[in-house]
Amino acid sequence: MTEAAPDPLERLRERLAAFPDGEVRTGTVAGFGERGDVLVQLDGDDPQAPTGTIPRHLLSWAAFEDPGEVVSIGQRITAEVSGVVERTGEVVLSARACEDEALYRYLRRTRRGDVVTGTVAAVHNFGVFVRLDGEPSHPAYPGTGFIRVPDLTWSRIDHPEDAVRPGQRVTGEVVVIDTYQGEVVVSLKALQEDPWDRLTAGTGDVVAGPVTKVVPFGVFVRVGEAAEGLVHASDLDGQVVSEGQELAVRIVEIDRMLRRIRLAPAD
Structure with a gap:
């Protein structure tokens, strides 16, 4: 009877359990990949082939042209697990994380x-x-x-x-x-205290505050100590305002979930 092929998902679960993110592992540099990655034979892992890889950008904090300037084949290395490749079960490592003790x-x-x-x-x-x-x-x-x-x-x-x-x-x-x-x-x-927690004004109230920013679609006005609301350009009716100018506005809508206040010029 032919044995059932191993379940790839089960294999991935096993690899994730064996190599959790953030765990520090040791191994031996076994070679170099085409993209400048470093191949690692992890201690206690499958001895048939290197199953750990250090991507070039996770090799060292120092600048280098060739990864051979940083490590050599046969060198012992310590690295942090950054993840497991789902398709291959390959363990992605960061030597840079452990480089500066x-x-x-x-x-x-x-x-x-x-x-x-x-x-x-x-x-x-x-x-x-x-x-x-x-x-x-x-x-x-x-x-x-x-x-x-x-x-x-x-x-x-x-x-x-x-x-x-x-x-x-x-x-x-x-x-x-x-x-x-x-x-x-x-x-x-x-x-810092959330300024929205100190906002006491409500819908329909008329308040005055400085214009904090002028944008193509309108102006932002400070309402209360730090919360800001928007007066849409269409509601300004051609009125020209500048940053820092005090502007009297009426609160049209307050959306505390989205942290938005819609304003209109005071009548």
């Missing part, structure tokens, strides 16, 4: 929800790097802490520099520990 230890002992303080090291349009107090120096980035733009403030901003500047001291809450990128993702907003 001090950084890896720091990331592993940091916990989501921790409150951390640091100094803004660099501000970019995609986010802010922070040198966290007590962190080891990062091998590639200006700081181990990173703040995504939506996590900077509840207020509307055009650029992260509208919220923070290099050298500024900041305190935030850890929301993600990312060994893949080697960074601690921090939210300043998590420790």
